[in-house]
Amino acid sequence: EAGVAQSPRYKIIEKRQSVAFWCNPISGHATLYWYQQILGQGPKLLIQFQNNGVVDDSQLPKDRFSAERLKGVDSTLKIQPAKLEDSAVYLCASSLGRGANRFNSPLHFGNGTRLTVT
C-alpha cells in the first residue's frame, strides 16, 4: 500500500510569515494526526481527526495554528504567523483505528516536513 505522503519536505521561512503543510493519508484510514517534533524530542500531538471531525486539538496553539481535513481525506496544517520556536519537523500520521479503540491499531507516519523559521 502507498504510505502517508507529506509535502513539502523542507521549508525555510522568516518569522511572522505564514506556511502550510499538506498530508495525504493512507487510503481508508479514518484517523489522521499531526505531530510536532522538536529536535532531540519525541513527537508532540497537535491535533487528531476522525474522518473530517476534530477529536482532540487541546495542544494546538490556536492563535497561530490551524488545521483542516476536508472530505475526511487530505489535511493541511497552517501556521500564521510563524515564530522562531515553531522550527521543528511536522509529522502526519494515519491509522485504521477509530473511536474508543483507535489506539489498538498502529500509526503510519509520513517522512515529515522540516520547518526552519529564521
Add this chain to the structure above:
Amino acid sequence: SQQGEEDPQALSIQEGENATMNCSYKTSINNLQWYRQNSGRGLVHLILIRSNEREKHSGRLRVTLDTSKKSSSLLITASRAADTASYFCATDGGATNKLIFGTGTLLAVQP
C-alpha cells in the same frame, strides 16, 4: 506533556550485542507501542502490547510490560548496524484520549 520517558537517552553497542531500552509512564494505559525513527524519516511501528499482556515477540524484538511498575522494555537481540535509530515508546494514556510519545532512546550500533 510527555507521558513516557525512555532510558537510557543514548546507547552505543557493537554489532551482535543485545540492546535494551526502557520506558516508564505515569498513568494507566490500554496499550503501549514501540516505534523506530531513522534520521530524517518518519516513525515506523514496531510492536504493540496490550495492558493485559506481559511479553510479546516479533523477530529479533522482545517487549515486556509491567503495569504494576508502569514500565516497559524493548530488547533487540543480535543487533545490526541497520538498527541504528531512535526508539520511542507511546502510550494511549488511559483517559487522556491521546497517543503520547516518550522522549526516545538514541541507539548507535557500531559495525
